[in-house]
Amino acid sequence: MIRFEDVCYAYDGVPVLRHVDFIVKKSEVVAITGPNGAGKSTLLRMVNGLIYPELGGYFYEGEKITAAKMREHRYSKWFHQQVGYLWQNPDSQLFCGSVEEELAFGPEQMGLTSREVHTRVEDALSLLGIEKLRKRAPFTLSGGEKKKVAIASVLTMNPSVWTFDEPLSSLDEESRKWLLEFLMALKAAGKTLMISTHEIERIKGLVDKEIRINTRHQVQVV
């Protein structure tokens, strides 16, 4: 489903991914681990088609993801529906005036009818138990609530692949437990998951394999 072939990437000439090779199969759960600055977030940005390899290739369902490919409007729309991204900081993700609008934004972009959009928004609000937040402005919510709203906004897109950047960081214990259960439910539903984390022990039960990035920005699949 996802294949990296000899991928290299640098910021202003400073390498952050060196000759990275891995594959992720459909319904696999993959942890991305490594010390701070190793390149975990960079790798996830690439999986989401926000940056592109400078050398080598990233293939999604056999299609090479390049800047030119992502300029094809129909393809990039489809691609962003397929691959969902939970940013480390939900503030980077939430930009609408209310929770309801936030949840409707993705499916509206997909061109669904207003009835379908409504159904998806209601389903997501109820699944995450955040109906009472529907009129709230995202910036007024607590950290845990923001995370749920960000997850709900991905859920309304119903992607095949879910990518999470350090999902457990900055959550209280109750929210962490909730999130771990949510990750298990996604796995049970056959979704493909890529989760960057400092705390591999916490998600070990879920994980099929680990993509480990070292301080020299090389990857080992364990």
Ligand SMILES: Nc1ncnc2c1ncn2[C@@H]1O[C@H](COP(=O)(O)OP(=O)(O)O)[C@@H](O)[C@H]1O
């Ligand atoms: N937009 C950027 N511009 C320049 N350097 C960056 C940028 N984003 C990340 N970096 C650098 O790239 C390296 C890898 O960062 P990142 O992918 O965020 O690592 P991780 O998520 O594993 O902590 C770090 O040295 C970081 O400072």
Ligand SMILES: [Mg+2]
């Ligand atoms: Mg990071």
